[in-house]
Amino acid sequence: MSFPSDVIEISDSDDDACPPPPTSSQFSQRSFSSDLVDLCSSDDELPAPGDPKFFRGLGQAKRKRSSLAAGSSKSSGGYIGESSDEEDQYESPKKITRRASSTSMKPTYGDASSEGEDEDSPPKKKKPNSSSVKAPRKPHKTGEEKAAAKALKQQEAAEKKAQKAAEKAAKAEEAAIDKEAKKEYKSANKLVNDKKSTLKDMEIIFPPVSTPALQKLRQAFGEEVGQYKMTVSVSGRQSVPGYDVFSWRRNVTAEYDPIKREWQPVEPHTKFEETYLVYMPSDELARCIRDEDGVKNVVRSVRAKYGRVQIFLMIDGLTAYLRRSGGIRYTKEQIERKLSALQMAEHTHLLYVDKIEDAVARLYDLSADLGIKPHKLIERSHLPFCSNTRQTTGANLADTWQKMIKQVHRMTESGAQGIVEVFPTANMLFEAYEAAHPAARDGMVADCMIKHRVDGVANPRKVNGALSKVVGTVMFGEDPLTLAYKANA
Secondary structure: OOOOOOOOOOOOOOOOOOOOOOOHHHHHHOOOOOOOOOOOOOOOOOOOOOOHHHHHHHHHHHHHHHHHHHHHHHHOOOOOOOOOHHHHHOOOHHHHHHHHHHHHHOOOOOOOOOOOOOOOOOOOOOOOOOOOOOOOOOOOOOHHHHHHHHHHHHHHHHHHHHHHHHHHHHHHHHHHHHHHHHHHHHHHOOOOOOOHHHHHHEEEEEOOOOOHHHHHHHHHHHHHHHHHOOEEEEOOOOOOOOOEEEEEEEEEEEEEEOOOOEEEEEEEEEEEEEEEEEEEEHHHHHHHHHOOOHHHHHHHHHHHHHOOOEEEEEEEOHHHHHHOOOOOOOOHHHHHHHHHHHHHHHOOEEEEEOOHHHHHHHHHHHHHHHHHHHHHHHHHHHOOOOOOOOOOOOOOHHHHHHHHHHOOOOOOHHHHHHHHHHOOOHHHHHHHHHHOOHHHHHHOOOOOEEEEOOOOOEEEEEOOHHHHHHHHHHHHOOOOOOOHHHOOO
16 A cells, blocks of 8 residues: 655634545555654654545544643633534544643632642631621720729820820910010110119128218218119228228119110129229318328229229318318419329329218219210110111201201201301211212311200301211111210311
8 A cells, every 4th residue: 555645734724714635545555654753742653644544544633632622611601613524533633732722721610629720839727707806805894804894994084184284384484485485685785874773783882981071971871872773882881991982883684785785684783883082071081191102002902902904082171171270281273283193103193071961962973974984885886877876857858957067066056056057967078078088078068057056055066087087987877886985077
């Protein structure tokens, strides 16, 4: 029996239709190659091509794989249709291979142990039903436990309430401290231009009362300054042996900050003023003059005790001494010569009093001047153009402009009127300063006329150069720290 030598060609394309298998008569006219091709995944050995068993084996393999896919096909609502014996016998091997591979790739549903599931994958855990899980039953509390729990809650509530009350009190205290600090700051930076208001912060210390004159002076002075709440005290011993020395002490509640240019509240404390007064009756002065350096030794003894301080010498009863005829006698010229030499050598200040009232007035003026001294220096340093802050508004623009010029230090009403006649408005004066050479600005108003003195007596003259320089510094100065009142006028 002869076999055909032609090999059957199988198309790789899925779109091409497989040709019908050849009939037995066709196989009888052809010869096949002896090469075998494994067209299915079965482990059974197939007969050689051309043998009738070869085609029967192919049909059996096809039916075996079709039966495996039948279950999954029916579960999806369909089934594989039956084919005729001729189709089963002569189905294309390529189609058989495709169908077998598609069958093995289909997912399987159902049990984890069903065929086709990966054996290495871990089993899926079922989620427990939340409705089926029951919460553990709370143990029943006894009466004591309930009472203890209630007491604990009450304690926590009380602690929370106390904490809120403490926080509220702390906030209220902080607000009160802040309010008090603002009040102190405002009080410290209040403009002071009344000497009497500063006496409440001053204290005068009298020497030990050794004579009736000092006793009367202390009593009279205490009555004078009692209405201003000034403190009057007496020292327990003489600071300089042999001499009656007065001193002053200030109650400090604020200090001036030159950088911020404002007063800063500080802890209250006391500070001695660098000013001392030596009380000397006329007879004591005569004994010191008899000694060549007697009066100078008084001043030097005070400075040896307190340092380089300002010293006033109060001489009591000089007029009565000059009228008397007994005792150590010096003429008025001799006394004035000695005191003038003392002033030039030791830079002292002299005060002459003849009655208790005069001594009280001198001590009052000196105390008031010391009290307002820090405020006056600050006022003149950064407010030189506004020394008097209680000026009323002018009747018209020209009158207002004249009052502004009058605020310049040492400027009289007649001098301000003479400047306003030449420069009727502030703009005209400013433009003149701007257009002038810097060297000529100091003498800008020097030629303005002053017609009257302060007392109203006619005395025509020009505004001198020093006062003109003060006006230029105040009106057109660029340095805010310039002390305009120190011009050589």
